[in-house]
Amino acid sequence: MKNIFRSGISLQRYITLCLSVSVLTACGDGTVSSSVDNEQPATYTYSELVNLTSYDVGLYRFGSDGSAKLVRNIDHTGAVDAMFFGEINGITFFSTRTDTNGRELWRTDGSSDGTYMVQDLNPGTANGIFYGAEGIVFNNALYFGGLSQAYPGTALWTLVNESTGPEFVTNTRSSTSSNADPSDFLVYDGRLIFNALEDNGSGGTNHKVFVGTGTAGNDTLIDSTVSSNDGFSTDQALIFKGDLYFQGSAGLYADGGKGDVLFKSDGTQAGTKVLADINETSYLNSDARIGNLVSVGNYFVFSANDAADDDNNTTYDNSEIWVSDGTTAGTQMIKNLQLGSTYIGSLVSNGTTAYFVAVAEDSSTFEIWRTQGTAATTEMIDSFEGETYLYSYGDQVIAVTREAYGSYVVYQLNGATNDFAPLHTFPSPVDYAFALGDRIFVLIDNMGWKELWSYNKGDSDFTKVTIGGDYNVGVNAH
Secondary structure (H helix, E strand, O other): OOOEEEOOOOOOOOOOOOOOOOEEEOOOOOOOOOOOOOOOOOOEEEEEEEEOOOOOEEEEEEEOOOOEEEEEEOOOOOOOOOEEEEEEOOEEEEEEEEOOOEEEEEEEOOOOOOOEEEEOOOOOOOOOOOOOOOEEEEOOEEEEEEOOOOOOOOEEEEEOOOOOOOEEEEOOOOOOOOOOOOEEEEEEOOEEEEEEEEEOOOOOEEEEEEEEOOOOOOEEEOOOOOEOOOOOOHHHEEEEOOEEEEEEEOOOHHHOOOOEEEEEEOOOOOOEEEEEOOOOOOHHHHOOOOOOOEEEOOEEEEEEEOOOOOOOOOOOOOEEEEEEOOOOOOOEEEEOOOOOOEEEEEEEEOOOOEEEEEEEOOOOOEEEEEEOOOOOOOEEEEEEOOOEEEEEEOOEEEEEEEOHHHOEEEEEEEOOOOEEEEEEEEOOOEEEEEEEOOEEEEEEEEOOEEEEEEEEOOOOOOEEOEEOOOEEEEEEOO
């Protein structure tokens, strides 16, 4: 059976609105390094946050019991925008900024002494890892986007052994001083797949999807006709019945291409084909705007724009809910939810059922729908008059909706009854942060700062996360 791993934390659904906070679940086999304090739970997460009493920026560790502990302060003025890459043998790797070294590769074993910079890849205050760079673990090695004085263009780097430090792998541009910006890493069927820039021969660049073994000279285009003009995204990639499905560009419509389409691939050039050209019009550059792909039993569902605006207005923009069984004939719109254009968002799945938010054209009502991939199972189950977002963690689904007068309510779905039961009303915006087991964590806007709160299934209410019972934990919202 083929498998897929995604870069960083994208396997876990989360949102970061108006703030910089990155989360990594590092559960593994339920064990942690022996250097980690014994009182820490085996299931944990790391995040770069701020102590709202002392205003210390640092690496914090959170437990599934709702506990929080400062691992190490980070020497930087302002938010450090930590990005977490992956875990190897109990060591979690991430990038972070300091005033002395810029953004570089760091590691942690959960202890203060075991948290430090691996190497100053680009010495001094210059960055050795570019802003927004991602990373992934592949074949027991770390791969990430980096640069150095010897290789000043942003390119693919690897860390095989901490004692020898990071090593340059390849730059998909023609010069090692040109920025390739590798991102959106996937590990699929024993191959490393990523999105990067390539010279187009006319003085410009194209985003292309590459596949290889993670060694120099072994990275080739997944298909020379496949590009990602708007960026290849792991949110729009899914493994289903042994094949990889993703959104990519099959050429600009104005140049005789198909625009953004749904691709099916076995990870080879010959095995990468257009599965469905959903938007065949010339409007919006034939952009299918494929949303998240999620599995539901024998199907996967996604949102897509087919421009079939059935009330004949001039927007030529219409997102609907689609389904596929992995064949071209079996890729089709499930149901026309309502007359005219529709906005589809917040598509999530608990494994057997997908849930999403639909807003009809010229409407302010946010409807929550469910589907198992057929028209008969596609139905509206609730609606809210305020802006609404859905999030999933395991088999649980929550909704955050804005109520009148600016309050925000967190609801939890009862899968048996399809009812959303209110959990807590907050006076300010709520950002879903991450989940650990049955516990969810959210960030609450509090006068320009984000406070961290948590809720465990079965609790009567949310509780504020603190350090040592005294200090609020949060992040600067600006």
